[in-house]
Structures are given as C-alpha cells and as structure tokens.
Amino acid sequence: MAEITSLTQSSIDRQNILNNPFAIEKLQETIGLVGFQWKGCPVFLKQQVADFLEVDVRTIERYLSTHGEELEKNGYTLLKGKSLKDFKHLSKLADINVGQSAQSLGIFNFKSVLNLAMLLTESEKAKIIRSRILSIVIDTIAHKSGGRTKYINQRDEDYLPAAFQEENYRKQFTDAVDKYIHAPKWKYGKYTNLVYESIFKENAKEYKKILNLAAKEKVRDTLYAEVLDLIASFEAGLAAELETKAGELGRPLTAQEANTTFIRFAEQPLFKPLIIKARTKMASRDLCFRDALHSKLEAYIQSVPESDFERFLGEKSKDLKERINENIAVFKRLKDK
Known part of the structure; x- marks a missing residue:
C-alpha cells in the first residue's frame, strides 16, 4: 500500500483509494465531515473544506487551479445556470449563505474532499487524514478478501x-x-x-x-x-x-x-x-x-x-x-x- 508521502505525489495511488467504494463507505463513517444535502449526496463549500483541512481558502483555490481535472473527475463541480439557481434556493431555505449574486459556485462531494486531503502538503490535518485513509483501506481490503x-x-x-x-x-x-x-x-x-x-x-x-x-x-x-x-x-x-x-x-x-x-x-x-x-x-x-x-x-x-x-x-x-x-x-x- 502507498506510503503517506506518496499519496501527495502519485495520482495512481490516490485514484486506487478513491475507486474503492468499500473504503469510501467506511471513511464516510469515520472522517466526521457533515455536508449540505444536494441531489441525495452531501456536498461542501470551499470555506467548509478549508476549515476542515485547516488551510486558507486561497490554498484550496490554488489546488483547484493545479489539479482541477483530477478533482473534477472525483466529484468537484462548478455550478452555473439552473443548477446554481436551484442550489441557491435550497441553501437559502437551509439558512446557508452561498452568496446570492455569485455567477458560479464550486462544490465538493466527499470523494473530492478526500482527494484534496491526499494532495495537500501544507496541512497537518490533511496528513493525519491520509494516515487514517491508508489504515482504513488496508483494513478494508484485508477484511473483504479474508486476509488472503x-x-x-x-x-x-x-x-x-x-x-x-x-x-x-x-x-x-x-x-x-x-x-x-x-x-x-x-x-x-x-x-x-x-x-x-x-x-x-x-x-x-x-x-x-x-x-x-x-x-x-x-x-x-x-x-x-x-x-x-x-x-x-x-x-x-x-x-x-x-x-x-x-x-x-x-x-x-x-x-x-x-x-x-x-x-x-x-x-x-x-x-x-x-x-x-x-x-x-x-x-x-x-x-x-x-x-x-x-x-x-x-x-x-x-x-x-x-x-x-x-x-x-x-x-x-x-x-x-x-x-x-x-x-x-x-x-x-x-x-x-
């Protein structure tokens, strides 16, 4: 299994974890991140992700600029038009401020938050999460395969x-x-x-x-x-x-x-x-x-x-x-x- 440091460097190691639905399910139970329900799934705003990973929003935006394709592949979405309008309406009902005048809005799903945590080198919190991710992935594969x-x-x-x-x-x-x-x-x-x-x-x-x-x-x-x-x-x-x-x-x-x-x-x-x-x-x-x-x-x-x-x-x-x-x-x- 990948080392903690290699997760920040290897897109293959990251994707192998993110493609494992059994590990993702277990991680959702243990990571402790609560989001806003959108189309049946929890999603997270940039500021929520920044607070969770204990970094500045500008750091999140920098990684979106350098690793945008990978993050989008794993669930990061830029809302525009009708989707944005619908999201604003629901968030307003939930008393969540997303900036009603914004012309676009980026939202993360759980997988893309994990993806970001595996990329961030500036965050001690992300390093701790990477360690937890690896432990759960190893345990999940061992359990599902009967240890063989x-x-x-x-x-x-x-x-x-x-x-x-x-x-x-x-x-x-x-x-x-x-x-x-x-x-x-x-x-x-x-x-x-x-x-x-x-x-x-x-x-x-x-x-x-x-x-x-x-x-x-x-x-x-x-x-x-x-x-x-x-x-x-x-x-x-x-x-x-x-x-x-x-x-x-x-x-x-x-x-x-x-x-x-x-x-x-x-x-x-x-x-x-x-x-x-x-x-x-x-x-x-x-x-x-x-x-x-x-x-x-x-x-x-x-x-x-x-x-x-x-x-x-x-x-x-x-x-x-x-x-x-x-x-x-x-x-x-x-x-x-």
Whole structure:
C-alpha cells in the first residue's frame, strides 16, 4: 500500500483509494465531515473544506487551479445556470449563505474532499487524514478478501473457468513439448518460462519473489483470469506450431529450432493488444491489492477501476472453496467430455 508521502505525489495511488467504494463507505463513517444535502449526496463549500483541512481558502483555490481535472473527475463541480439557481434556493431555505449574486459556485462531494486531503502538503490535518485513509483501506481490503490478498485473483467469478481451461491447454502444450522437441527434461520449465516472459516479462522465479510465494506455491494459482486466458492461447497455439514444424521436418525439433519457432510465434501482431491488456491488469491489480510491484511492468501500471473492487471484494466475489462447491457438478461434466 502507498506510503503517506506518496499519496501527495502519485495520482495512481490516490485514484486506487478513491475507486474503492468499500473504503469510501467506511471513511464516510469515520472522517466526521457533515455536508449540505444536494441531489441525495452531501456536498461542501470551499470555506467548509478549508476549515476542515485547516488551510486558507486561497490554498484550496490554488489546488483547484493545479489539479482541477483530477478533482473534477472525483466529484468537484462548478455550478452555473439552473443548477446554481436551484442550489441557491435550497441553501437559502437551509439558512446557508452561498452568496446570492455569485455567477458560479464550486462544490465538493466527499470523494473530492478526500482527494484534496491526499494532495495537500501544507496541512497537518490533511496528513493525519491520509494516515487514517491508508489504515482504513488496508483494513478494508484485508477484511473483504479474508486476509488472503495473495490469492485475491481466485475470488473472481471468471477465475475457475479460466483455470480449468488453462489446465487443459497446459496438457496439450506439455505433450507437444515432450513429443516434438528433442531436449532434456528441463525443456518443460524452459518453455513455460518463455511463455511467462513473453506475456509479463518475468520468469517463474522472479514472479514468485515479487509475490513472496513459498517454494511449493504455484504461480498459476495467483494469476488473474485474463492472464490465464492468454497463457492458454499461447500454449494452444504453440502446441499446434510445434506439431506443424515437426511435421514439415519429419522429426522432432532441436532446442535451437524450438527457440526460433517460439520467438516467431510470440511476435505475431495478434497477441500485442492482448499482452498489453494482461500486463496492465496484472501490474495494476497487484500493486493495488497485493502491494506487489512488478518493476519490469511499471510502465503499464494504471489506477484500478471501481468495477475491479466489486469484482474481487464485492458481493459477487467468493472464496475459492465456496465457488468450487457451487460449481462442482458443472466441472465434473466438463471433465468427462
């Protein structure tokens, strides 16, 4: 999880927190900020936010000038026209002075106030809030995932079908390596690592170190469904490619010939968008949910969308054992086909 200081510097770390609806809900219960109800949600005027964060209004305006796009993305709104007129009418009824002659008025929702608190470097109050935010985010993810963030990928409803499919293609791949490549037994590990390196630039040993996996823990048990799908595509395609090449030669491939075949296969343009997608999801999710940085994929890191928090922590997410028990009849039928 991000350090307190990095929240002021990293838009990705800030957005990962603001996209987490479970943490936001908990923070609303604990921060102690009461606003004016507007369209069913509490909103706050600049002066209220300045008082809360213990800074001058001019400081708030300066951050609106330098980080306006980010704050607007997270709920800061500039009211004009009819919206402003309606807001003025309601605020007058509530005996709140917003300046009836103003031609525009900026209002913050709760998320944009948190956003501002994560940006402010001049406020001691904001620093305290950042510390509280990080504690609640960490606790929320740990609680929602049952304390097993290492295997948070398995809470996704798409994980089991992807894992089952990948296992079938894995068998085709290892059979093809066995039959069509003339090389020592280490060839299975070598060509598996070549698949990993083509997709996420890391071999199994490097990946295990990043996720702090024990020797007996399997890399594939921690991979997201999209990555497993791409690995399955690689394995199925490579198996067919090795078979075709061996048929053309009338014999198994040498290690050098297999390497060349693999490199040509991995460089096919059709894989490029899928590889970029897999790298982005793996690097971004691992940093957010597992606090694991894939340094070779750092350029692919983005903020995790709210839909991913629902996917891995929400109502549809479930522990793997529970998911297996629900679908055991389906998987037995698939296995028998």
